[in-house]
Amino acid sequence: AQSVTQLDSQVPVFEEAPVELRCNYSSSVSVYLFWYVQYPNQGLQLLLKYLSGSTLVKGINGFEAEFNKSQTSFHLRKPSVHISDTAEYFCAVREFQGAQKLVFGQGTRLTINP
Amino acid sequence: DADVTQTPRNRITKTGKRIMLECSQTKGHDRMYWYRQDPGLGLRLIYYSFDVKDINKGEISDGYSVSRQAQAKFSLSLESAIPNQTALYFCATSTSGSVGETQYFGPGTRLLVL
Numbered sequence: 001a002q003s004v005t006q007l008d009s010q011v012p013v014f015e016e017a018p019v020e021l022r023c024n025y026s027s028s029v030s031v032y033l034f035w036y037v038q039y040p041n042q043g044l045q046l047l048l049k050y051l052s053g054s055t056l057v058k059g060i061n062g063f064e065a066e067f068n069k070s071q072t073s074f075h076l077r078k079p080s081v082h083i084s085d086t087a088e089y090f091c092a093v094r095e096f097q098g099a100q101k102l103v104f105g106q107g108t109r110l111t112i113n114p
Numbered sequence: 115d116a117d118v119t120q121t122p123r124n125r126i127t128k129t130g131k132r133i134m135l136e137c138s139q140t141k142g143h144d145r146m147y148w149y150r151q152d153p154g155l156g157l158r159l160i161y162y163s164f165d166v167k168d169i170n171k172g173e174i175s176d177g178y179s180v181s182r183q184a185q186a187k188f189s190l191s192l193e194s195a196i197p198n199q200t201a202l203y204f205c206a207t208s209t210s211g212s213v214g215e216t217q218y219f220g221p222g223t224r225l226l227v228l
Contacts, residue, residue, distance in 0.1 A: 032214040043219040051214045102217055104156040
């Protein structure tokens with residue numbers, strides 16, 4: 001069975017600063033990797049996903065993530081954050097085969113300070 | 115109109131009451147899911163359905179039941195609500211025809227059990 005660990009429950013940063021949200025996963029088989037974002041009082045929406053190919057994945061709103069198979073990580077980055085990036089971010093994994101269920105991490109709350 | 119809708123958006127009920135949360139989708143997806151979100155725990159899968167005749171338990175199905183009335187409708191029932199079922203509930207959909215199977219989420223139902 002796969003599992004996901006988001007290493008920081010809360011990350012406060014100043015506006016226009018860079019940010020990295022960390023995600024590590026565990027699985028005995030190959031997986032697809034996802035980052036979802038949840039803005040206040042809203043549902044989740046897909047930020048980006050890694051399926052195969054280039055390990056650097058670009059998503060919406062200037063976010064990108066890098067898949068590192070040897071470290072089983074999929075960290076999310078943005079070079080310069082905006083107040084509107086304040087949200088909760090979820091990392092998730094899904095096995096290629098088998099039960100094909102999405103397993104989520106605990107979430108990281110990103111707070112942008114002016 | 116939203117592709118995935120949930121009703122009600124907010125619900126307050128008392129311990130022991132039976133309640134139903136409803137989910138409808140216009141995306142034409144065959145797969146539907148129910149999750150609950152609790153602070154610090156991320157999203158956990160309650161039930162999922164890969165088509166109308168295929169319903170499966172997730173990791174936390176105790177105390178819940180579901181009904182897939184049609185491809186577009188998937189309902190979650192709490193037969194006898196208890197306070198620790200107070201949470202934010204999300205419905206999601208995906209299609210088996212897509213690589214990686216991105217899930218699309220509804221806006222959520224906030225449930226308070228007194």
